[in-house]
Amino acid sequence: MSFITLIKNAQVYAPRALGLCDVLVAGNRIAKIDQSLELSASIGATVDADGAWLIPGLVDSLVHINGGGGEGGFASRTPELQIRDALGSGVTTVVGALGTDAVTRTLHDLYGKARALDAQGLTCFMQTGSYQVPVNTLTGSVRSDIMLVDPVIGVGELAISDHRSSHPTRDELVRIAADARVAGLLSGKGGVVSVHVGGGSGLLHPLFDVVEHSDIPITQFYPTHINRNGDLLANGVAFARAGGFIDFTTSTTPEILASGEFRASQALRLALEQGAPVDKLTFSSDAQGSLTNFCDQGGLKNIEVGDIGSLFDEFRLAVQEEGIEFSRALQVVTSNPARALALPGKGVIREGADADLVLVDPDRFAITHVMSRGAWKVFDRQSSVTDVFA
Template identity: 40%
Template sequence: MTPADAQNDRLLTLLRVGSLYAPEPLEANDILIADGRIAALGRDLEIPAGWPVRVVEARTLTAVPAFIDQHVHVTGGGGEGGCGTRCPEISAFEIAAMGIGTVVGVLGTDSISRSPADLLAKVRGLKAEGISAYMYTGAYRVPPPTLTGDIQRDLAWIPEVIGLGEIAISDHRSSQPRQDEIERIVSDTRVGAMLAGKRGICHFHLGDGKRGLEPLRRLLSETEIPADQVIPTHVNRHPALLEEAADYALTFNASVDVTAFEDAGDGLSGFDAVSRLLERGVPSELITMSSDCNGSLPEFDTQGTYLGMKVARNTTLIADWQRLVREGVLPLESALGLISTNVARVLGLHAQKGRLAIGFDADVTLLDNKLQPQQTFIAGKCIYDLNRVEE
């Protein structure tokens, strides 16, 4: 065993950093990690001689909670143009290289050649590689495909299943679900999640159809379902939908998810969308951002005919987020909420993720002064290190 291998096998890890945002700025500059969790935070922590500690010197870097991407086509999306247009799977390296520690896998349009079982296998594969990974049961269509034949059983018996999604509404590719069908699957998800001790979020894909957010407005107005049970995504697909999303968030005190579109087309970029929501008075705590990475970016004509597609990447998510901080739209501590703290709360993971605090999962991203991820630690293990890649 080499000295480097011996260091990596130590039971404890001590990160010595330049600054620390938890997401609020802390006086601490050391993070002690034990058994995958944060054991201590402090300034210049002293470790007794002989303790099995691996020390990571990163005095020029800033430690923040590792990012959380709640909308990732981990098995690849696409297929709208036939089998030759299926998007590729994402790798653990591609995830961690962007400072992302946790992902939630989704199926999309294609739940025929791909299935919840495929998604679960990929999620477990990512976990084996060190990524913290979860999934939604279901897909675009209603009734949703499931692992056990029932939404409630999926939530109750499959640890990785934390909700339902992405259910497509206001989109020509959706199943055009009736209002009573939407109410039934959301309530099934709620009860199943309660039995499992989970949040049980219902993740809704918004298309550019004229109904917009109306099905979700009716759901929250006409039933007893609480607003934190559902989250609409792709709300920046076009300006009118974003305006509707701002009103929806303010009316129901509900969270909305902005997609970091690589090519916004008629829509708005993640940067522009977050900026406009804030201008409309939506609190940053009610805004999250996700990548939709490895999903398809299909183009259709006015008749719904497929014209072509691109594959989304998670690099745009980080670039849009960095721009929000660099241009002063949000301070770093508030901007971190968009891709960590707020997301953890939405998903019901807020007791273990989205913060740097004692007892929380040791999911830590180290950023340079340009906010670029240099190292990503997940459960205390270094999954990505830019220096090693460059070597």
């Protein structure tokens, strides 16, 4: 399909509402946003949005792209992410990470999967490390991984306040964050430490402790699963009010919700009501991760698989059921995670930004078209993505 595309008559949310506009895409970039733009058929293709919402491609900051899990034994290992599932859900940028299992799920495998997804048209980054300390790396150090391995943008998913973590000390957290920060400064990357926060009594206190007793800024940490329970949500609001980003997980199960977890959409409303700044709040899907439900004694009760489609679903629920204004809810799945991880050109619609765009039918609040890096991957609800071995 043409590398020059004009999208006409779209209600553009950048994520800020821009009104009815035309958007010109040239190559993999947004070239022009204006009204009454025209494009000759001999130069490129024109798509009439007919008033549909045009939003940035969603940015998913935590996906176990090469599968995860295993807390229920080897038979419970979860499957890899399929690119059709991501693009069909409006997700055009993902960040891959390891979780509990860094033995049979390796960084080398994660790297290979990230490169494969990127080659198929999905922008894919990755984190070095996993739940464990000392941090597993590709090259021997956090600094060299971030500086020398192109897709690596930070460290994660490092676990705290969880019975599955390595229970890192303050000094260990300081050293990891400092190495990631310096590497980010030297390479022009975010160098952020993405942190899995479990249901333990420690909450976010290990991160507050680092910030209080070191020169590490609070923005160096990006904690997720903050909608796990009421105490963690309140602690997360304090973290956000102090200047840090916090992330709510959109994948869940009825059993996990019954144990005290909030839906991400509900947690967003509660956090805003408690005074959290909206520009410090994000959603991620935790897709392909194992959704584990542990009993009070730590035994596994049941396990399911995270769904990348939950990211758009919870954005929709935030608007339709929680009453959050459209642009505010949209930034939680687009521009906010892009800023948290220092991914310029992602999560926004502006001239010069990456051409990652999603058209949404306003009557059904449903995705109809998805463009990733300037190419249509879903057009009129039909996917053009095919697996190499299909």
